[in-house]
Amino acid sequence: MLLNEEQDMLREMLRRYASAELVPNADRWEREHHFPREALAELGELGVLGMTVPEAWGGAGLDYLSLVVAVEEIAAGHGALSSIVCVQNSLACGIPLAFGSEAQKDRYLRKLASGEWLGCFCLSEPHVGSDASAIRTTATRDGDHWVIKGNKQFITTGSHADVAIVFAVTDPAAGKKGLSCFLVPTDTPGYVVARIEEKMGQHASDTAQILFDDCRVPADALIGAEGDGYRIALANLEAGRIGIGAQAVGMARAAHEAAIRYAHEREAFGVPIVEHQAVLFRLADMATQLEAARQLVWHAASLKDAGQPCLKEASMAKLFASEMAEQVASAAVQVHGGYGYTTDFPVERIYRDVRATQIYEGTSDIQRLVIGRAVTRA
Ligand SMILES: CC(C)(COP(=O)(O)OP(=O)(O)OC[C@H]1O[C@@H](n2cnc3c(N)ncnc32)[C@H](O)[C@@H]1OP(=O)(O)O)[C@@H](O)C(=O)NCCC(=O)NCCSC(=O)CCS(=O)O
Numbered sequence: 001m002l003l004n005e006e007q008d009m010l011r012e013m014l015r016r017y018a019s020a021e022l023v024p025n026a027d028r029w030e031r032e033h034h035f036p037r038e039a040l041a042e043l044g045e046l047g048v049l050g051m052t053v054p055e056a057w058g059g060a061g062l063d064y065l066s067l068v069v070a071v072e073e074i075a076a077g078h079g080a081l082s083s084i085v086c087v088q089n090s091l092a093c094g095i096p097l098a099f100g101s102e103a104q105k106d107r108y109l110r111k112l113a114s115g116e117w118l119g120c121f122c123l124s125e126p127h128v129g130s131d132a133s134a135i136r137t138t139a140t141r142d143g144d145h146w147v148i149k150g151n152k153q154f155i156t157t158g159s160h161a162d163v164a165i166v167f168a169v170t171d172p173a174a175g176k177k178g179l180s181c182f183l184v185p186t187d188t189p190g191y192v193v194a195r196i197e198e199k200m201g202q203h204a205s206d207t208a209q210i211l212f213d214d215c216r217v218p219a220d221a222l223i224g225a226e227g228d229g230y231r232i233a234l235a236n237l238e239a240g241r242i243g244i245g246a247q248a249v250g251m252a253r254a255a256h257e258a259a260i261r262y263a264h265e266r267e268a269f270g271v272p273i274v275e276h277q278a279v280l281f282r283l284a285d286m287a288t289q290l291e292a293a294r295q296l297v298w299h300a301a302s303l304k305d306a307g308q309p310c311l312k313e314a315s316m317a318k319l320f321a322s323e324m325a326e327q328v329a330s331a332a333v334q335v336h337g338g339y340g341y342t343t344d345f346p347v348e349r350i351y352r353d354v355r356a357t358q359i360y361e362g363t364s365d366i367q368r369l370v371i372g373r374a375v376t377r378a
Pocket of ligand 1: 129155156231355
């Protein structure tokens with residue numbers, strides 16, 4: 001699959017941006033756990049925080065293939081930043097765009113798409129991740145308000161977001177049809193950042209536990225109809241998973257490029273190690289795996305752009321790309337030898353950063369479940 005001229009130009013522009021503004025800062029931002037607000041402001045100006053939102057709502061009005069091209073470039077520059085960008089595009093903008101009322105689009109989507117506001121997606125809970133319909137957070141009607149009560153876990157941008165998209169049980173007797181979705185400004189009393197997780201990698205992106213402590217929102221905070229919450233979450237995670245695949249490709253590409261550079265510089269047995277067939281073949285296998293993953297990501301994105309079903313393809317893209325990325329990053333560490341295990345070279349950070357892509361927005365096993373169901377359906 002090939003990109004069109006506009007997508008090629010976008011890729012070139014963001015590649016230049018990432019190498020000038022992200023690569024030189026990535027290690028420091030990670031070391032200092034620095035939330036990259038300055039880069040997010042620049043990406044907002046470049047239209048990268050609401051890429052698929054129509055221009056009428058303040059977005060860039062591009063397609064999903066353009067979004068995954070952009071995510072790959074950002075991820076190649078700084079993995080953690082690409083997580084924030086993915087959540088912002090696929091979930092924080094994606095849900096009001098697909099399911100919001102005109103008034104909600106006007107009030108929230110405009111600011112999210114322009115990057116003036118950041119959003120987060122509150123589905124997982126301390127005891128509920130993969131089995132998303134089992135959440136325990138409740139939203140109880142009280143006159144013309146909803147009162148949200150419960151705990152949310154692993155929330156990207158949870159401590160920096162201006163608005164949260166929150167899933168809660170509104171009818172405990174209705175099972176999967178008893179979940180609803182709400183837009184909650186994070187300055188609402190009762191929105192409490194309870195804890196920030198210390199993680200293996202992606203330190204510049206905060207992962208928060210959010211407590212909803214009798215958080216009161218007006219009745220019109222409900223997105224879609226009451227009971228639509230589970231369907232809304234799964235529909236948007238489908239798109240989100242294509243973005244995670246693109247993140248994995250971007251991080252793996254950065255590791256591969258670092259390995260190629262090192263293989264030219266480092267000498268062993270009198271020649272640069274790239275001249276040893278064992279190293280050359282390793283670099284060749286990495287390139288092949290990377291291109292296969294990229295094509296799966298682009299294919300899923302193109303199906304989405306064509307309005308065709310892509311549940312299976314989105315899961316395939318995420319599964320293959322995230323598992324490929326760990327293998328490629330590991331191979332890149334190996335090419336660097338002992339230096340690959342030190343913080344002097346970026347592959348050590350990338351190896352830690354890519355690991356999360358096999359977990360968030362649906363683990364590899366959840367992707368296998370989705371794919372398995374699709375391919376065995378009669
Ligand atoms: C494990 C699951 C795949 C199980 O799913 P279910 O069997 O419970 O779901 P279904 O019964 O198939 O579907 C329920 C309902 O939703 C509709 N649906 C399903 N998928 C889609 C879709 N892609 N688009 C539109 N609609 C969809 C389906 O038709 C049904 O509707 P009807 O009943 O027919 O009307 C699932 O639970 C799952 O995917 N689990 C993983 C959850 C997950 O990814 N969690 C991670 C959360 S996000 C995160 O970790 C961090 C976010 S961030 O980075 O901060």
